Structures are given as structure tokens and as C-alpha cells.
Amino acid sequence: MRTHSVAYLPGDGIGPEVCDVARRCVNAAGAAFGFNVRWDEQSVGGRAIDESGRALPPATLEACRSADAILLGAVGGPRWDDPTAAARPEDALLALRSELELFANLRPVTAHPALAAASPLRPEVRDGADILILRELTGGLYFGRPQGREEHDGVESVVDTLRYTRAEIERIVELAFELAEGRRGHLTSVDKANVLASSRLWREVVNEVAARHASVTVEHALVDSTAYLILTQPTHYDVIVTENLFGDILSDEAAAIAGSLGLMASASLGTRTTAKGRLGMYEPVHGSAPGIAGKGVANPLATVASAAMMLRLSLGEADAADDLESAVTAAIEDGPRTADLGGSDGTEAVAGFLLARIGAGLEVTA
Ligand SMILES: NC(=O)c1ccc[n+]([C@@H]2O[C@H](COP(=O)([O-])OP(=O)(O)OC[C@H]3O[C@@H](n4cnc5c(N)ncnc54)[C@H](O)[C@@H]3O)[C@@H](O)[C@H]2O)c1
Secondary structure (H helix, E strand, O other): OEEEEEEEEEEOOOHHHHHHHHHHHHHHHHHHHOEEEEEEEOOOOHHHHHHHOOOOOHHHHHHHHHOOEEEEEEOOOHHHOOOOOOOOOOHHHHHHHHHOOOOEEEEEEEOOHHHHHHOOOOHHHHOOOEEEEEEEOOOHHHOEEEEEEEEEOOEEEEEEEOOOOHHHHHHHHHHHHHHHHOOOOEEEEEEOOOOOHHHHHHHHHHHHHHOOOOOOEEEEEEHHHHHHHHHHOHHHOOEEEEOHHHHHHHHHHHHHHHOOHHHOEEEEEEEEEOOOOEEEEEEEOOOOOHHHOOOOOOOOHHHHHHHHHHHHHOOOOHHHHHHHHHHHHHHHHHOOOOHHHOOOOOHHHHHHHHHHHOOHHHHHHO
16 A cells, blocks of 8 residues: 655644544545555654744754645634744744745635625636745745845945846746646736846746746746726636746735635645655645644634645546545535534534545445
8 A cells, every 4th residue: 555654744723623624534535545654753843842842842953854845724823922932833933944945836716606695706707716836935035135224324234135046036937837837727927027136047947947838837026916807807817927926926825716724725735855856845825723723623724625635646646636625515515514614513524524525436436
């Protein structure tokens, strides 16, 4: 039987509750599709700070390095909010991104008709929208140096640095073309080339890589107009690729198309590839929701959808990924609803609904 190893980092708040549902769903898919997952549970974030004083203990990093994939819940909460503390839960996320070179953040945005009422967009605008946003994750303003405040001759100033190497741009753009080839073949590259030198190099690289992917239609778009068009014409987009800061903003904005941040899945892919896929870290977009932690009411769908991406992109289990995604879609359309979606059902009700469907189609056709 095929065996996969997954570093399991439930983290803080509702992280353990939603990760537990995703783990059971993946195990059920494994039983149906003939694979095993070895889950290596490790501390991260606030829990790790409490245990060892570090948000990302060396043992956790090592487990992530040697795994086929990482499943993460969420980190943080009021207990660890002191801005003067030596260690902060979010440090773990930035460290994992840079240590594992998780350079590409993927966020699918789908407009499920069943959630039309949850979206501020009119149904005729959002219906049919199905976008994959690809954000560069390890370069740009968030990592560029110098960064900080200084004072010279009584003048206070501050600097952030937007730096990209050609190679950093090329690897994310290449991945964007590959992903567009597997979808509808349309790629929008978002930049600010009328102002920024980094964007002009970005455009140049996109045009070079485009020559190797003739089946993909490419368009260049400015980030300011894209921020408007993504909400007024969301069905125009297939794959969007952009740099770190622009991607951070556009991907949260696009959650309005889906209707709820609580349903959004994400993958952060690294440079290391295996025969099964690419090392990746998978996590829901939402945070640790400390206000509802431990109450059994958290919505696990974003984490289960993230686990489906893990099966597809890192573990090479595309059939199981399809099955998990169908179960999530069925839950959105016809399943129990947690409070964030206007219902009053609990986490376990959603888990039971999903587990009853995973692998069910196989039994019928067998
Ligand atoms: N990647 C991460 O680990 C990550 C991301 C964002 C925020 N955080 C951290 O999480 C903590 C809380 O942050 P926040 O309140 O701004 O954002 P949040 O996403 O945790 O919560 C925002 C709102 O959505 C609700 N919510 C979120 N996920 C839900 C789910 N699965 N089911 C039902 N309701 C859900 C919460 O109850 C809350 O009302 C902070 O410490 C923050 O730093 C972590």
C-alpha cells in the first residue's frame, strides 16, 4: 500500500478541532483509495511557545523538512498577543515559509451557488466565478532589506525594500503557467509596471516564460484596476499570478466572491519536489478563532478543502482529492451548517456528513 508522511501541526484555538476532522477525512479517503498516511504531530505557534519558548521548535521544523506535506490548523490567540514578547506565534509561519522555501501560495476562490446569500456580490455577477490566485510568498516587501526606521540630522524616515531576483520571479511564473494549463488556459499577471521597476522585470519574465506555454493566453493587468475588476467581473479570471503584497491584498478581497473567509483553503508550495508532487504546507485561510475554540462549533470545511489540495499537489492522490472536494461541495450545498454560514450545527455534524460521503461513490460502482 502507498504510504505518505504528513507533519501534523494543529496549532492553537480551533486549529486542533478542524485539523482532527481533516485528518479523519484523509484517513477515510486512504481506506477507500488504497493509501496510508503517517501523521507526525508537532507543536507550533502559541502551544509551542508555552512548551518550549519557541514558536517553531527545531523538532517541528525537522519533521516538516522530512515529510511529504504539512497540514497546519492556525496559530495565535490573545494569550500570546503581547507585542513585546520574545516569541510570537506568527513567527512560526514566516519561519516555515522561508526555511522550506514555500514560495507559492495558492488560494482557490469558488462561487458556490448555495452561498449566494453570503456574498455581497449579486448572483449574476458572481455565478460561475472560479479563480486560482497564486501569490509569491518569500520575496518582495515582506522580506526585503533594509527595513526599519532611521533618523539623520533630526529627520525621521522609514524604509521597506521591494526586492526580487529574476529566478524568484521565474519560478512562480513558471508554476502559474503550469497551473493554467491544467485549468482553462487563461493567466492574468498582476503588477504595477507603470510605476515599479520590480513590476517591469516581472512583466519581462512573464513574456519570456509565455513563449514556452503557447496554449495559455496571457494578459498583463495593473493591480489597482484589478482590485476593481475582480469584484465587478470575477468570471473573467482563471489563474492570477502576482507578487507578495499585491497577492496578500487581492486574495483576501476575493474572499468576498466566495462569501466567507471561513471556507477558503490554501496551499503554500515549496521548491522540493518528489515523485508524488511538491512539498507543500496546507492550511485554512482563517485564523485560530479563539472566541469559539473548544465549543465544538468551528467550521472544518476550509481545512478539509486544504487537505484535498494536499492530496492532489503533494501526495499524488488526485482521485482521493476529487472525492474529498466533492464531499466538501455536497456539504456546502446540502449539508449541516455551522454558525459562520448562518446555521446552528456543530463541527461533528459536518464531520459525520463528510465521512458518510468519502469513498461512497466507489462502493456504488464496485
Ligand atoms: N494562518 C494563521 O494561523 C492565522 C491567520 C489569521 C489569523 N490568525 C490568528 O488568529 C487569531 C484570531 O484572529 P482573527 O479573529 O482576526 O481571525 P479569525 O479568522 O480567527 O476569526 C475571524 C472571525 O471568523 C470566525 N471564524 C474563523 N474561522 C472560523 C471557522 N472555521 N468556523 C467558524 N467561525 C470561524 C471567528 O470566530 C471570528 O468571528 C489571532 O491571534 C490571529 O493572529 C492566524
